[in-house]
Amino acid sequence: MKRNISVKHLSQTPIEKQKVELVERKCIGHPDSLADGVAEAVSRALCKEYMAECDGGVLHHNTDQGEVVAGESAPAFGGGKIVKPIYFLLTGRATRNFGNHVFATDAIAVEAARDYLSTTIPTFDMNRDVIVDCRMGSGSTDLCDVFNTKKGHTAVPRANDTSFGVGHAPFSQVEQIILGLDEYIANEFRPKNPMLGYDIKLMGLREINTITITVAAAMVDRYCSDITDYVEMKAKMEESFTQVARKYTDRKVKIEINTADIIRKKSTSVFLTVNGTSAEMGDDGSVGRGNRCNGLITPNRPMSMEATSGKNPINHIGKIYNLLSTEIAREACQKVDGIEEMYVRLLSQIGHPIDYPLVASVQCITKRGYDFKEYQTEVEEIVNHRLENISDITRLVIDGKLKTF
Amino acid sequence: MKRNISVKHLSQTPIEKQKVELVERKCIGHPDSLADGVAEAVSRALCKEYMAECDGGVLHHNTDQGEVVAGESAPAFGGGKIVKPIYFLLTGRATRNFGNHVFATDAIAVEAARDYLSTTIPTFDMNRDVIVDCRMGSGSTDLCDVFNTKKGHTAVPRANDTSFGVGHAPFSQVEQIILGLDEYIANEFRPKNPMLGYDIKLMGLREINTITITVAAAMVDRYCSDITDYVEMKAKMEESFTQVARKYTDRKVKIEINTADIIRKKSTSVFLTVNGTSAEMGDDGSVGRGNRCNGLITPNRPMSMEATSGKNPINHIGKIYNLLSTEIAREACQKVDGIEEMYVRLLSQIGHPIDYPLVASVQCITKRGYDFKEYQTEVEEIVNHRLENISDITRLVIDGKLKTF
Amino acid sequence: MKRNISVKHLSQTPIEKQKVELVERKCIGHPDSLADGVAEAVSRALCKEYMAECDGGVLHHNTDQGEVVAGESAPAFGGGKIVKPIYFLLTGRATRNFGNHVFATDAIAVEAARDYLSTTIPTFDMNRDVIVDCRMGSGSTDLCDVFNTKKGHTAVPRANDTSFGVGHAPFSQVEQIILGLDEYIANEFRPKNPMLGYDIKLMGLREINTITITVAAAMVDRYCSDITDYVEMKAKMEESFTQVARKYTDRKVKIEINTADIIRKKSTSVFLTVNGTSAEMGDDGSVGRGNRCNGLITPNRPMSMEATSGKNPINHIGKIYNLLSTEIAREACQKVDGIEEMYVRLLSQIGHPIDYPLVASVQCITKRGYDFKEYQTEVEEIVNHRLENISDITRLVIDGKLKTF
């Protein structure tokens, strides 16, 4: 059966030519990202348990819910304390009984969440700073039914919903800067400067040719002995981050860090935290409220409202099609010459095999000097090939090789 | 001080000319909508209490979080039962102490949530089917500070964040159909046909000139005596909904209702519920995961990821700018001739007065036969006037006159 | 088979001759009593559902757990407000699946608890002042097994545990005063004086021939306009309560009400509440921590530590034997002449029929001028007859005709 793939030319001002562009990323320790990360960790742990017990099969589950209820803290230069732990509520549902098996879904979820948190935010005292609670359900019978067809690995799963996924490529300069900064902070800057915490919000605003990166960064108090330390760290961050940003653009770049700080003799109000996340002191978080699966929030681009994290990676369109459309756009822009910008939308139809979307719609802005017709077929083939191998997405997700936020 | 208002021409394929358009709405009883509705009801109740006690002032709060954890039910033709209540967790934060006042924030929140639920889903047995729990915090001192400036009513609040809002007008045919159906169901169809529940997902897909509206509608079992009743109701819905849709379009319209139903002699699986919402049997919900503030999810349009419901209506950009940009677009398209499509983006700067956004960016697709220059100034004036009167938004929200989802 | 009934003479100073006697009662609105009342209401509701669905059979459940977590309130003369609702956590376990039946255990529990609370504390605004949460389990298979034997109604249930129950009669003067006051308050005084709340702790202390009744009584603020009102009510209570007490004794009686009150011009601290229970403002409660099943706490008498409320009334020794031994002592003292004091202890053996206790041990202090031998046999017969008809206890409990606290 032929897939319904539509690759069209798009006439639209490319992102870099638009006057204003806004890009945001909530880094790993932001309350919404913590919620996403926990949700995905729980799903991955369940997948592994199901696979181990069910001969490679994954049973129904969706843990794309859950809430991070902020705690209270009393940060202080040199080291303060958590007053009230952050409360993580795990919800969603997962198959508990299958044949003779009883799956320890609640215990697995709690363990996966705690493991994820202790690894991700190493400053957490897991015995004191964090409560992980669980009110997970068991899934309705109907939804379980869908998965029974998966036995034998020959059948492609059927879509759980009429929904869609969307992705784009390539990344704009601002998008690259934001992602580049995130990586730089995680892999280079923070290891050397533990004062910089995990909850960082990067907001990139481009007005024509000026890019302003506003950074809201929680500092870890135990590594910050006084206000001078704090101010120096901000200066250091500004300098380093500017250098990183310049790798991706020739435009004018401004880095602004913790602009809400008030540093006066009498009253000082800075973004100081005990563990490096605002979840400890007033900011709640939820799954699916932060980054899209490409790691960004991009109001200038089409986005899906669907949470990607925590959804089952077998037949949940909100997860698979968002990841897949992003992968398709990336691959096509990398392999095919002439594409200035590409938007991929995959539309499912509930109950139909996920490798046959209702429509796979691709829109391309063509680079100056290229002809759309020349690459159209090549793109179609990439889309078709990717859909044929849609189960690769599932595998990569379970192995933790595809980020979901 | 002059406002930074930028009204530009946009050359882009208008929505009606695009090959594929997708529009979704989660109606009032969808788990995500329940979460939104409760969050907004809590915020409104807090506003009223603050205003009553603080001489018209509203203190800091944000209740744009919270979780709906699905219950379990055993629906049956003629009337089944709720096995495990739906669990609503109220979170967020609100000022509890101000001067000598102690605000009953938790009690107010619980009451507002329960009132909202009993009004919205009249099938709920509030004594048995629903648990409303509360883990609301008190807000950090910093955020409270922002609100002190409000005393005297002369100062405009300052933005709580560097963020943005986005809105568009006019609505496309599919958007109109979805919103029209929602209104028709709530005001005309359901009052006469109580079998139709509150949790309805309307998904509109236009492929060139064919519009398919997929309806996933929870039926209320006490009003449905058997499978024949159920099937007849679906037929009735199909007929009525088709007529409603035709008011908004000449394109071909297909209505598809509960397509996942299996109705066989041996095994029947239909969307039957006790109270008319899937939250009773497996579907969780969260604030901010459903409709945008115009009531729709529109992947073909720019959207904001920010939850609108539950945020304080004083200085929370994620709420005010989303609502305002939608209002601006509506007003402009209504008053000004020649606009085919309009996108409004408002960008805040943390700590700056909200009536002076960093930039108010408007993009217009001009109708054939009109000239952008002719209406540009008029649009600018509308934007300027709306920003000048930004506090109208706050008042309308508190009075419940602006929907947030 | 002959029952092992041992009726013995006891040589011990009778209670009225002891120098010091202490008796306590936590009235209906005390946090511990609220916990007991809710637990028992839930058990009764489950019994009724099981009986309705299982042809008169009652399935395994024990709801003799649960916690009342105090709220916060801001009482004020004339009417204050609840700031944070009281949180009731329902726990325990109940059979959810039996044959093809699914029992709505969680929903039944929540409903029973809310109904009980609204009836018992009519001042509660059930929409605002109270949160009822539920984390009930499903019971282990082993325990369910025990109940399968009940089918057919011919077999007597087998004891769930090696445990015991204890009861005594007749009530001493102080015990009568405490119970008499409780009844008088509930049926006569409070209906006329709604200012007197529901959470009243009655502590009776007899030192030789002086009886002091210390009353800690929560007042309801909406019915108390000022401190004068409050003081007058205390005077009125003192007078009325003294009269009631005098019905039961010729000893000297002192009534002391809210002795911790501080009433000064500068600082006043009185026991004022919004709804008439200290659970609203700081006092938690638990099942089984308050009154024994005769309604009293009597340190001068043998007592069982077992909670009576919430336990299943079929085979839970901690419930049935405590109730039965109290009933036996009452009946014997009423019907048989010559008994000054009587203590009944029933000892079970796990797995054996409950109408054949390991030993039914009765100790009697004989009235002056009577001979133990004369009534010994009569008492034995009463014990034997009561054991023969042990299932009466179950029925009375389910019908709510036996108080458990």
Add this chain to the structure above:
Amino acid sequence: MKRNISVKHLSQTPIEKQKVELVERKCIGHPDSLADGVAEAVSRALCKEYMAECDGGVLHHNTDQGEVVAGESAPAFGGGKIVKPIYFLLTGRATRNFGNHVFATDAIAVEAARDYLSTTIPTFDMNRDVIVDCRMGSGSTDLCDVFNTKKGHTAVPRANDTSFGVGHAPFSQVEQIILGLDEYIANEFRPKNPMLGYDIKLMGLREINTITITVAAAMVDRYCSDITDYVEMKAKMEESFTQVARKYTDRKVKIEINTADIIRKKSTSVFLTVNGTSAEMGDDGSVGRGNRCNGLITPNRPMSMEATSGKNPINHIGKIYNLLSTEIAREACQKVDGIEEMYVRLLSQIGHPIDYPLVASVQCITKRGYDFKEYQTEVEEIVNHRLENISDITRLVIDGKLKTF
């Protein structure tokens, strides 16, 4: 001021002469004991924090509440798994703000509870098997007031309530056996036989001269490879426990272990657990429902209903007077010749200094051949001296040197 100490002769059948005696102990891993242990650990941790921050002072708190909600497990010979973690809810209240200090009461409570659990039940996987949640309040202002008097360490605290404590000595043979077995198991038997779990209920029944010790002991599955192992362990326990019991009595002793076990070819039902506590599989627990502060439940002795664990050790009569009266009885019976049995009751009066009880009432059964008058004064002096040094109790409790359950 002279203390009101009353030492009287008691004419009563001594315990060893009574026909039937019942003694029970819930060992360290029983759900009720876990609740007690956690409550006391939290109180001790708070005391230490208060003392460190307040120059030796202890602020108001009572954590004598809390609930252990059972989990679910799937035990299996050789090692099963926890399916649903045990849920511990910490409640009660503790002073959070004092002067400029903010006390991390919630975080301290969670940490203390988790530390206690991991130390006490080393089989727990703390990351997976246990959820510790916290809903602790802040204490009402009134109660805080009481503690302000403690500053300066000169004033003796005032009683929080009109209440009483009760204690007795010496221990009967059955009481000694139960306590001796508990110690033997913890210090000798279990270290060598890890199969024996932590949740053990010891029930001692003496009928005239026959003592039956019924042991309900949770076995740890990972140390029990099959049913043969299990049966052998029961035999080993029976043998060892019999030897221990014989140290304390010449009466006939029977040890009965896990009498509810069913071991048949077809169906086997034994007391096997994953971690060695029934809290993992269906048994809830509460503070104050288990052992009295002497470690026993003794229906033949006067007992207090008050929970000892978790109460503040400064002025809470329910804690201090129970501990003190037990200590007094022990000391007097040890030091003074001629006492067959001794019962101590201490009665407080709310608001009065705790070293001056309303009455300290001591009842003594005199050994044959001794004269009550000869030791009466000596006992009075011991009581007086102990009351004078009542603060020793507080110190011993905080240092963990007095057991509370």
